[in-house]
Amino acid sequence: MNPPIHVAGLHKPFIVYHPTSTPIALVLDSPHSSTHIPQDMHAALADNELRDGEDLLVDELWKEAPAYGAHFLVAGFSRVYIDPNRHLADIDTAMLDGCWPHALQPSGKAAIGKALVWRTLDDGRLIYDRLLSVEELAQRINLYAAPYQAQLAALIDDLHRDHGYCYHINCHSMNAVSGKMGQGGAGIARADVVLGDRDGTTCEAGFTDFVAAHFRELGLDVKINDPFKGVELVRAFSDPSRGRHSLQIELNKRLYLQADGRSPSANFPKLQQDLNALTIKLADYIKKS
Secondary structure (H helix, E strand, C coil): CCCCEECCCCCCCEEEECCCCCCCCEEEEECCCCCCCCCCCCCCCCHHHHHHHCCCCHHHHCCCHHHHCCEEEEECCCCCCCCCCCCCCCCCHHHECCCCCCCCCCCCHHHHCECCCECECCCCCECCCCCECHHHHHHHHHHHHHHHHHHHHHHHHHHHHHHCCEEEEEEEEECCECCCCCCCCCCCECCCEEEECCCCCCCCHHHHHHHHHHHHHCCCCEEECCCCCCCHHHHCCCEHHHCEEEEEEEEEHHHCECCCCCCECCCHHHHHHHHHHHHHHHHHHHHCC
């Protein structure tokens, strides 16, 4: 992978990996793989416990994408500190010690403790034993979530301007079985891969079908929009009617992590190779668009 370009300043809300071959109209982003927890988080849980809320090593799985012409955006902060895959007004006001002075746009994620700032981990453990101040939430938005979203928007806008279209893959991983505060309820075994296009609204159907076919040819169980439809990062910047296509890919952690949920398993290199093969196929698909 080529050397990363960091945003200037002490805080690094994102890293952009630029193409090392002829650029194509493809952006990948990994908003949840960082393990960096800013010192002002002051969580009730230890950093190692907070790993359970992160998409560990997803950035490593997709790291070769720039070699095939894609831009790759990676968050520089943990999603349990603030989740950039949420609308910036999707705030769980019960977590604050004061009244939020701006407009709110709740998504319903607060009901499972996973609004813009998470209240709980998937298994129900409380992340904080305190209320957050309005000021610290505003700072997290301004220094981390907002710059990440702005950078993703800029990458998509630039490629759309240059090519007349753009494809975006939002890269995630998911627990093998849902927890107490998991999407859809506890104890649900997840498929190997879940693709989310918000019920066909964020990309052309052929794109979703193309990606699904790749994983199914590998013998993997694939579901579409069940239970993950995609959240803010595929919603906000997509418009298929204008050639702006966004698709979320959730990979089951059992495909690449050991039982501890921390370390790569023996299958990690194989899955990485399968994702490289997908990226090559995507490059061909996009060039023919």
